[in-house]
Amino acid sequence: MKFQIPLTPGSVTQLLLRVVACLVVLSFLSQMTMYFLPDYPSRDYLAKAFNIDYERNIPTFYSFLALLFSSLLLGVIAYAKNLDSGRYKHRWKILSFIFLYLSLDEIGQLHEKLIDxxxxxxxxxxxxxxxxxxxxxFLVAIFLVSYSKFLLHLPVSTRNLFVAATALYIGGAIGLEMLGGYIVYTIGPGNLSYVIITTIEESLEMLGIVVFIHALISYIKTYLGGVSWNIYIPGKNTQVTEHQNTGLPALSEPANTNLLR
Structure with a gap:
C-alpha cells in the first residue's frame, strides 16, 4: 500500500505557524509564572523547557529542525539546478550549507562562544x-551584497518572500538582540523587559524561517514540479519501506518577464 504526502506551501506553513504560536505562548506563560505565581511542582523545569531564549530545550530543537529543513529544501533546488546547469546553481548550494551551519549553531550555540x-x-x-x-x-552585510544579483534574478514573488524572511530573521537575531544586550547591561537579565524583548526577538526569527520555508516550497512547486514523500506499507514481497520522491520533472524555469537575466 502506498501513501503520498505532498509538501504544499499552504499546509506546511499552517503547520509551522501553529507550532511557532504554541511555542511562543508556552514560553511566555511559563516565564510569567516565575514572576506572578507562587512556586509549584516543576515550575522551574517547565520554564526552562519552554523558554525560547534558552538553550537545548524544546524551542531550540524546533528551530534546529526548521533550519535543517530549509537546508534540505535548498539542497533539492541546488540538485535540480545542477542537473539543468542553472546559472546560479552554486549560490543555491552555498545557501544550503549556510542553513546547515545555522541549524548546527542553533543546537550547539556556537555563536555565543564569540561573546566573551x-x-x-x-x-x-x-x-x-x-x-x-x-x-x-559584518558577515551578513557581505552576504547581502554578494547575493544581490542572485536576488534580482529570482521571480518577483520568491524575491519578495526572501526579503521579508531576511528582514524578520535579521531584525530579530541582530536588531532586537542589540536591544536585549542593552537591557542586560543596564538592568540585568532577570526582569520583565528582557523577557518581552527576547520573546519578540525569537518569535521574529522563527517567523522568518517559516516565511523562508514557504518561499522555498512555493518555488519548488512552481518551477521544479513540486516535492513529496512516498510511504509504502510493505507486503510479503516488498523490500523498500520508504523513499523520497523529489518530483522534479521540470528543471528549467519557464519564461518569466519578471526575471532579470
Whole structure:
C-alpha cells in the first residue's frame, strides 16, 4: 500500500505557524509564572523547557529542525539546478550549507562562544554587549551584497518572500538582540523587559524561517514540479519501506518577464 504526502506551501506553513504560536505562548506563560505565581511542582523545569531564549530545550530543537529543513529544501533546488546547469546553481548550494551551519549553531550555540573574547577585545557595552553581533553583522552585510544579483534574478514573488524572511530573521537575531544586550547591561537579565524583548526577538526569527520555508516550497512547486514523500506499507514481497520522491520533472524555469537575466 502506498501513501503520498505532498509538501504544499499552504499546509506546511499552517503547520509551522501553529507550532511557532504554541511555542511562543508556552514560553511566555511559563516565564510569567516565575514572576506572578507562587512556586509549584516543576515550575522551574517547565520554564526552562519552554523558554525560547534558552538553550537545548524544546524551542531550540524546533528551530534546529526548521533550519535543517530549509537546508534540505535548498539542497533539492541546488540538485535540480545542477542537473539543468542553472546559472546560479552554486549560490543555491552555498545557501544550503549556510542553513546547515545555522541549524548546527542553533543546537550547539556556537555563536555565543564569540561573546566573551569579542567583549574583552572591544570593551563592549550597551547595545553591543552581546558582541557576537559584530562579526556576524559584518558577515551578513557581505552576504547581502554578494547575493544581490542572485536576488534580482529570482521571480518577483520568491524575491519578495526572501526579503521579508531576511528582514524578520535579521531584525530579530541582530536588531532586537542589540536591544536585549542593552537591557542586560543596564538592568540585568532577570526582569520583565528582557523577557518581552527576547520573546519578540525569537518569535521574529522563527517567523522568518517559516516565511523562508514557504518561499522555498512555493518555488519548488512552481518551477521544479513540486516535492513529496512516498510511504509504502510493505507486503510479503516488498523490500523498500520508504523513499523520497523529489518530483522534479521540470528543471528549467519557464519564461518569466519578471526575471532579470
Amino acid at each position: 573574547p569579542m567583549r574583552n577585545l572591544l570593551n563592549a557595552t550597551g547595545f553591543l554587549y552581546f558582541t557576537w553581533i559584530v562579526p556576524m553583522g
